[in-house]
Amino acid sequence: MTQETIELQFCARLENLKLIDSLFERLAAIYSIPEPTVQDIILTAKEAAINAIKHGYNNDQNGLVTLSVGVNETSLEVRIEDNGKGFDLNKLPDPLQSENLLKPSGRGIFLIRELSDNAHIHSRKGKGTRVVIRKHYK
């Protein structure tokens, strides 16, 4: 099975999230990835990138976000990495708990996990965060 890998690196600016749309829309056209699947992939990749920019780097535009995508005939693997401040995964609240349902934030990682077939999140305080998302499209 052939695999194509694409890597992008961009400054930690929210304007750069447009790159994620462009990249996956292009890949969807090349690999005939169904629209609902592409939407899930774009949403999860962007949630991870937003976390990197806003929380990893505290919107410091000197930070760098690396996005790499491996794609073959049946699935995609998306990696989003930053070298920001990291976070403690064990302290993430469950957004479905009744005390959290009405909170305006705290759903990004939850959506990444729910909308991907498989998501690995590795974060170390002071070292950064790596999110790896896998999604089958056939």
Add this chain to the structure above:
Amino acid sequence: MLTISNKTLDKDNLAILYLDGHIETNSYLDFENELNNILEKGYSHIILNCRDLQYINSAGLGVIMGLIEEVREKDGDIKLCAMNKNVFKIFDLVGFNQLFEIYEKEEEALNAFTQR
């Protein structure tokens, strides 16, 4: 990109917002401003018509969550309608179906407000 238009029914304190496009990091503030404008004008019965909404991310969900308590304190509510399958999936995943009434048709949401 997000385009929002609205229709108001003064006698019922009701506003319908028609959401067209994407609610995400570069547009959620427009959405929040529009909702705040509607509230400031005294409309507390709000229908979000999602027929042309293609996409909503956690920032957009946060706007609705951030305002719902204020709306309900004014004896109002936010009801949603006409969302496509993909958008409904997002709302469903994060438990919005427990907190909000979601209707297939705008008319049903309208009736839920006006026939109380």
